[in-house]
Amino acid sequence: MTWDFIGHGLARWLHIMSGVMWIGLLYYFNFVQVAALKAAGADTPPTGAGITKHVAPRALFWFRWAAVATWVLGAFILGERFLDAFLFRERAYIPIGIGAWLGTIMAFNVWVLIWPNQKKILGLVSATDEEKNRARRVAFLASRTNTMLSIPMLFFMSSSYLFHAPMFA
């Protein structure tokens, strides 16, 4: 197994795989679960308990650790070019640098805004009703922000041809 295979093949493959897990679950939360829980809450009696008890904690486990794996593997792939991209020090690395910044903001949102507030919402830590309502709003907006940011993030992760073909033609 050569270093090229680890750096350019294996790491990239695992980066994409964990990214699919992360963003796939983000889209599940935003495109499916939010609306499903709203509909379940309107049932008489409410029917969303199974989702919040059995589905959401498992989905959040894979969601937050996939975010870590995606970020770490992305940084590993950039390697010695990490700072060139992250600090926009080199022209050719500006697009991937923007994608890396978006991914970093998203990972920050997962661990600092979404997960601590979801723990209150799901009852994994104690919280008053007022704290739960506030946690719901913060987690919801952070999750929606990540959904919005994922659109340009995926663009910059996959658009190198668009930026570099004219430069190196």
Added chain:
Amino acid sequence: MKNPLDSLWGTVISGFVLTVVLYYLARMMMGG
């Protein structure tokens, strides 16, 4: 004004608008 992130489609449209803005910003930073 309503927060576009309260609506799923508002979120998606905001994402596409942000993509266009960042694309032109990237091109500008790269020197056109």
